[in-house]
Amino acid sequence: MCRHLAWLGAPRTLSSLITEPEYGLLRQSYAPRQQRHGLLNADGWGVGFLDDTGTVRRWRSPRPLWNDASFASIAPVLSSGCVLAAVRSATVGMPPDETAAAPFTDGRWLFSHNGRVALDAVPTSSAAESIGDSAQLAAHIFDTGVEHLAETLAKVAAADPDARLTVLLTDGSRILGVAWDNELCYRQLPDGVVVASEPYDDERGWVSLADHHMIEVSDAGIMITDLESAN
Numbered sequence: 426m427c428r429h430l431a432w433l434g435a436p437r438t439l440s441s442l443i444t445e446p447e448y449g450l451l452r453q454s455y456a457p458r459q460q461r462h463g464l465l466n467a468d469g470w471g472v473g474f475l476d477d478t479g480t481v482r483r484w485r486s487p488r489p490l491w492n493d494a495s496f497a498s499i500a501p502v503l504s505s506g507c508v509l510a511a512v513r514s515a516t517v518g519m520p521p522d523e524t525a526a527a528p529f530t531d532g533r534w535l536f537s538h539n540g541r542v543a544l545d546a547v548p549t550s551s552a553a554e555s556i557g558d559s560a561q562l563a564a565h566i567f568d569t570g571v572e573h574l575a576e577t578l579a580k581v582a583a584a585d586p587d588a589r590l591t592v593l594l595t596d597g598s599r600i601l602g603v604a605w606d607n608e609l610c611y612r613q614l615p616d617g618v619v620v621a622s623e624p625y626d627d628e629r630g631w632v633s634l635a636d637h638h639m640i641e642v643s644d645a646g647i648m649i650t651d652l653e654s655a656n
């Protein structure tokens with residue numbers, strides 16, 4: 426399955442988040458260290474970030490991240506304080522093109538999904554960017570309102586008990602992350618917080634998010650909620 430990462434804090438270059446870290450998304454695209462489902466993430470990738478005006482900018486590709494030399498060249502000069510990036514291992518039957526690659530967007534929100542979900546467990550949305558399961562899930566979460574993320578995921582999981590629903594969202598003021606049958610961890614740095622599928626280095630400070638838990642990162646700090654006891 427996929428690997429993803431969100432950053433909220435002081436502006437950082439995309440290269441410092443994606444291509445430079447020893448075990449970052451670039452390395453995770455061909456040699457993830459903690460991935461339980463799938464061996465590599467070669468079915469495209471994407472990054473979205475807010476620019477200085479608060480406008481979402483995206484770069485997505487159906488190619489493996491390691492093949493994107495143009496991005497590697499430009500990443501050191503692109504900076505943002507709100508970034509969401511993902512490398513993709515496509516679920517069987519899902520479209521292979523870039524429209525099915527995260528991040529998906531709605532207004533200032535960026536969304537990525539690590540997992541799979543049956544298409545008939547997610548109400549169809551005309552706003553979905555692709556017929557892929559993650560794009561459908563994104564549109565459904567945007568339609569129902571990000572504030573209801575936990576309830577929406579619980580309903581989708583009730584409709585498809587085999588769904589894996591780990592998600593990451595950010596809009597520049599918050600990161601929301603849910604670990605739901607795929608791993609997620611986070612690390613507080615002096616100038617921001619990173620939430621990711623797996624640590625991008627071996628420094629201290631990475632904390633695993635327990636399964637079926639939600640992390641919310643905002644100006645108020647880091648809040649963790651146990652979704653099982655919340656429901």
Ligand code: GLN
Binds near residue numbers: 426513514558
């Ligand atoms: N199901 C999604 C897709 O096909 C996400 C897959 C994943 O998490 N690897 O893109």
